[in-house]
Amino acid sequence: MFCFQCEQTDRSLPLLGCQVDHGTCGKDETTADLQDLLVHVLKGVCQYGTRARALGAGDDAAADFVLYAVFTTLTNVNFTATRFVQLVTEAAKVRDRVRAGYEAAAAAAGVEAEQLDGPAAFVPERTTDAMLLQAAEVGVRAGVETVGEDVVGLRALVLYGLKGVCAYAHHAAVLGQTDPVVFAAVESAMDFLASDPTDVPALLERSLELGRVNLRVMELLDAGNTGTFGTPEPTAVATVPRPGKAILVSGHDLRDLAAILEQTKDLGIDVYTHGELLPAHGYPLLKAYPHLAGNYGGAWQDQQTDFARFPGAIVMTSNCIIEPQPAYRSRIFTTGPVGWPGVRHIGPVAGSSAPVGQHSEPTDFRLAIKAAQALPGFTEADAAAQGPTLTVGFGRGAVLGAADTVVQAVKDGAIKHFFLVGGCDGAAPGRNYYTDFTTATPSDTVVMTLGCAKFRFNDHDFGTVPGVDGLPRLLDVGQCNDSYSAIQVAVALAGAFGCEVNDLPLSLVLSWFEQKAAAVLLTLLALGIRDIKLGPTLPAFLTPALVGVLVEQFGIAPVGDPAADLAECLA
Amino acid sequence: MTSPILTDGASCPDASSGLPVVLTTRDGIRFDVRCAPGEDVLSAAARAGYVLPSMCQKGSCGACYATVEGAHELGEHSPQALPEKDRAAGASLLCCTYPTEPLQVSLPFDGNRVIHGSVPERRAQVLAVDAVSPDGLTVRVRLALEPDEVSGAAVEFESGQFVEVSLPGQELRRAYSLANVANWDGEAELLVRLQPGGWFSGILAGWLSDGFEDAQVVVRGPMGAFGLHENGVRPRWFVAGGTGLAPLASMVRRMSEWGDPQPVRIYLGVNAQPELPDLDLLPELAEAFDTLPDAALVPCVWHPDGAWDGMVGTPADALEKDLAELAAASGGGPVDWPDLYVCGPPALVDAASRTAVDAGVPADQVHSERCLPS
Structure with a gap:
């Protein structure tokens, strides 16, 4: 085998990449x-x-x-x-x-x-x-x-960008x-x-072309999400469970989550989001289900701990699954493109004409529901635990709805800088950079975030922007799937100030892990956005010469010391 | 298969004393324990909170087979459970391995088969007891496990694992492989061959003849390292002797339920036709055969009477013939050898394993578990 498509690829050998027996991800x-x-x-x-x-x-x-x-x-x-x-x-x-x-x-x-x-x-x-x-x-x-x-x-850059697309x-x-x-x-x-x-x-050029294509794809996805489930709105999300039977839904697929909510309606089962499904709580037609009870756990790399503790059924709807542990292997289900050997995969409803793995019919989650009904569920003691409340739903609809306030706050000097800190989380120790960076941002700045990188800092109390009525300093734009929303916010701000995105008081500090992030990065480059800080490490498939090209043409820089990077952004 | 089952936490020597033993699973998980003087490795591991796959715990079954480096004494054991040539190659049975110096133990299973803490026990109601062979001596037992705080109503196990069954308030236990699939209905299913004079056989015979109203048992487990290896699309051939069918039936039913695509073949061996389980009385297994994309059942009767027109001989005989055909069909090219799963009496397990390896099947594609009459 040889694989160097993700950030955690083996860097211990002279040739960077997973090449012996198993990948770091567990892929054999x-x-x-x-x-x-x-x-x-x-x-x-x-x-x-x-x-x-x-x-x-x-x-x-x-x-x-x-x-x-x-x-x-x-x-x-x-x-x-x-x-x-x-x-x-x-x-x-x-x-x-x-x-x-x-x-x-x-x-x-x-x-x-x-x-x-x-x-x-x-x-x-x-x-x-x-x-x-x-x-x-x-x-x-x-x-x-x-x-x-x-x-x-370069072929790898094209291929991996294409995979994300x-x-x-x-x-x-x-x-x-x-x-x-x-x-x-x-x-x-x-x-x-x-x-x-x-x-x-x-x-x-083909790489950048894929970035442009991905912008259209993200627009389609935005239309799919908002057209189906409504425009996200600011919503507080509980992280403490309710007593009772439970299903945990992880991955990114809002349609699967909606199907689970519909199929568990009135069954006395609470549905919890995990990882990248946290932003689902902001969608009006999803949060209308009273049994969408909250979010449980952290980012994808925490799943082995989170899932082992979860006393109900677990459904993984898309990336990112890691090896299911014995403690929950019998009660985790995969759907859609996801799979793990020995783990039950559940497909479309019986009688569907859809090809295996494709999507013309909603998935039949009866097996997972049966598991949830049999498993113990949360106790009163579980529900007595303490936990933060997370706020989601600051997609382009909510942010641009407050555009006048935001623009005026910038003009008044109440907001001096915007940061977009997002992307993927992962297990690498260097990812605490994003915690250190965001928590050090001054109070007259706004941090927008998307993707699961947010779990590095979304339990921190950033408060509100001083002098601006009720505007939170941390705005959760959504999943990595919602990058279009973040781009539209940036473009709209540029429009409001009559400048280019690159001229805004905006710094992009991104965290990558896999190929979806590669596609989003290509989109940003294709849009001409410069000076992105990228971490925690640069892709192994980029040779020094290719990194040189990206630095020269786009000003991409690897993340470094959080304090120094922050000072540079604010300079 | 009576056994002095470990009592977790009882009679604990000082955890810091004793000889160090490093146990490493097939997938590289390491467990460090210390073995007190006179203590076997299996007990030392359990005392440290790691319950390793085992069954009889008296050197008879081979379920705790492992490779040991370092000087140790080996207690009484069955040569069927640990053949001399394996012993010479460094194999041992952990239930009767007593270190005399620090040991390195290679465990032939993955870390997920090690139970952390104590083995769970649940009370179960007897749902059904049915004879499933013409001679009336092979019995299917269906149990409804009571919900508990950890599992709720779920019955979670890996196909191939076994449980120990006892009567409430009694010490005697018997180990039986689970024949059904992990489920959320609370059901466990066993296949038992009634043995003359057997303790649980006698109880089952009574339930068969007189009824089992309100009968309860205690189910301890699941345990055991036997199970499917998720390693690609090679065909899976299952070789069963008698009620060695149970764990293999569980695997086949799981393959059906999970939608696995591998071709399946079951060799089921008995001594005479009346012992042969009737698939009509094992409807879930029959249904699994119907739903798997490529499944075949090869009943083998060792000593048939005149009415038998199927395979005459043991499953090992049938296996030898089919593996030879497989090799011949490759035309001298690489052979797509199946993964083999063998369960039955030790003699059958040894014969089938030897047949497979002699034919060319890589040894790491042969997985087996021995079962002894109880």
Whole structure:
């Protein structure tokens, strides 16, 4: 195996990356290699898909499958080797269908169909061992001896950015928001990678193009979330449980959460959010369920402790799952793209015509509900515990609704600076940087946050902006999935002040972990946003030369000493 | 399978004294314990709060088999549980391993099979006792476990694990593998072959003939390291002797419930047809066979009468034939060897394991548990 797609990749060897037995995430060698093979076959789907679409014969169902299948290969999503053997086989069938569609469209158009090679002509073997031999030829470092580390790093940047795009696009698609433009862009990018590109400027431009595509994807996702569940509004969230039976929902998928809330209605089961589902409490149509009882636990890397303590059923709806411990392995369920060997996966409702793992029908959570009813649930003593109340719901709707107040506060000098501190959390010790940085911000500044990085500081009492009636200093914009909302806030502020985003008193201090964050970073770069501070470490796939390019062109800087960085931001 | 079950926390020697023993699981989890003079490793681990997989705790069953480095004495044990060649290669049985110097112990299972603290006990109501073989001696017992504070009504275990059953207020216990799947209905299911003169066999025979109204038992567990290995899509072949079917039935039912795609084959061996469980009387297992994408049952009768037209011989004989066919079908190329799960009498386990390894199946793909009549 070789994998360096996430922040926690093994940096102990001269060649940075997980390459022995298991990844740091727990992914085994077989699964890692099969994921590489799946990506290879999906490139073949897109080689035909992009050409078919150019002839007006786009296969949106195939592109939708690509989004889902790519999502399964993100960090901490699916660890089930058997699932990847199935997906490789399924992807080859989809590719053959798309090829037939392309050839028919070419014939109808009176043009000669291209004879494609590479992934387009790849035939996966039938047994796992034979597939693994094939996978050895198609990994992310294939050809490095010829093309060099910089090209491999740039291909990785494109691939990992694309993975993030696919994941977000899948989130949008499950809420009914798709756009053929996005399908076309994904197919085009995969086709580009299938050509084993070596041109450095072209690779860089493709990365930024994916950033632009991701902005559209995030817009779709924003429309899906707000269109389905309403515009988030400031909401206090309890962190102390209620006595009684309970289900904990983790991951990002609001649709799954909504389905669980609906299916547990009037059953006497309370539903709790975990990790990136905390912002769900701000959505009017979700918080209208009286049994959406609160948030339990911290960010994803705390799940082994949080889940072991939780006395009910647990549902993981998307990234980020880590190895379920024996204490809760029997009562955790995966859904959607997620999987762990030996953990129950629950799919769409019985009788659904939806392909496995895709999304035209809501998921049937009866099994998880049955587990919740059987398990002990919270006691009166649990409910007597102390815990902070968290406030969420400061998406673009709420912030821009108060835009006049905010703009006036800036003009009056009550707010001197904005920080956007967000992204992913993780287990690395250096991530306490974000705690130290935010808690040291002066009282005449506002900290906007999104993603699970917020769990590093969202239990700190930041108070309100002095002199501005009731405006909290910490504004929880939402999930990492809500990056569009944060960008729109920045753009609107720039508009209000008649300047560019880069000219605002705004500093972006971001924390990355996996490929969704890579896509968001590319979006920010594509928008021309400069001087982002990025941590806790820079991606291992970026060579020193590539880091040099990012520093030179975009002013990206690694996070350093929190106090010094803060002083620099405020200078 | 009576055994002087450990009493956690009782008669605790000074925790800081004794010889150090480092126990390391297959997945690298390390447990440090100290063994007091005259104390076996299994007991020392339990005293330190780590309950390792074991069953008879008298050297008979092999459930606490491990590899030991360092000088130690080995107490009385069955050569079936620890063959001499394994002993020569460094294997031991932890229930009768007495260190004479510091030990390093390699445990052949993952850390998640170690119970921390004490083994849970729950009272259970007898729901059903049904004979499932034509000779009436193989019995399915269904139990309803009472809810407790930790698990509620849930019955959580890994397929392949076993429980110990006793009567309320009595010391005697018998170990039986669970034949159903972890569930939230509070049910546990056992398969028991009635043994002449057996303590629990006698009780079951009484319940069969006279009824079991309001009968209760105490269920201790789950315990044990036997279970499915989630390591890819290789076919899974299950080799059962008699009621060694129980843990394998649990695995197959779990595969069905979880939607696992691996091809499945069960070799089920008995001495004579009347011992063969009737799948119509094990409907959940029959349903699992129907829902798995590629499942086959190979009943094997060792000493059939004239009416038998199935496989004659032991499951090891059938296995030998099928593995040879598998190798031949590969045409000299790499063979997609199945993962093997074997449970039954020690002689069958040894024969099937030897057959598999001799045929070319990698030893780490052969997983087994021995069961003894009780």
